[in-house]
Amino acid sequence: MILGVDHIGVAVESLDTALRFWQGSLGLTPAHAEAVAAQGVRTVLLPANGVRIELLEPTGPDTPVGKFLARRGPGLHHVCLLVDDLDAALRFLTASGLRLIDALPRSGVEGSRIAFLHPAAGEGVLVELKETVRR
Numbered sequence: 001m002i003l004g005v006d007h008i009g010v011a012v013e014s015l016d017t018a019l020r021f022w023q024g025s026l027g028l029t030p031a032h033a034e035a036v037a038a039q040g041v042r043t044v045l046l047p048a049n050g051v052r053i054e055l056l057e058p059t060g061p062d063t064p065v066g067k068f069l070a071r072r073g074p075g076l077h078h079v080c081l082l083v084d085d086l087d088a089a090l091r092f093l094t095a096s097g098l099r100l101i102d103a104l105p106r107s108g109v110e111g112s113r114i115a116f117l118h119p120a121a122g123e124g125v126l127v128e129l130k131e132t133v134r135r
């Protein structure tokens with residue numbers, strides 16, 4: 001079911017400040033920047049040998065990432081795993097009694113189909129599932 005790790009999400013107060021570390025100090029190059037209005041977040045993706053770092057800056061305090069920052073401060077936010085069939089994965093996980101945030105797929109960055117599992121299901125780790133692009 002799981003094909004690999006797509007990206008690691010990092011909650012940041014400021015993309016500009018975070019890029020000083022990820023780009024300026026570590027030398028990663030931003031490959032994609034996108035605002036996801038529905039999630040209240042601005043993102044920058046930095047590839048690192050197949051896995052990407054996804055920086056997440058909230059557009060306000062009343063957004064999922066804004067609340068995360070207020071509660072826990074900046075840091076690791078989620079791990080995104082690739083699946084080939086998101087609908088089948090969600091059906092399987094629902095049937096096995098796992099807690100989900102998204103019972104149905106929604107749209108993520110780059111027009112992808114994604115869904116979040118509940119962090120309680122992952123022992124405190126928020127897991128995002130992302131469907132590979134169908135050709």
Ligand code: CO
Nearest residue numbers: 009054080128
């Ligand atoms: Co993500």
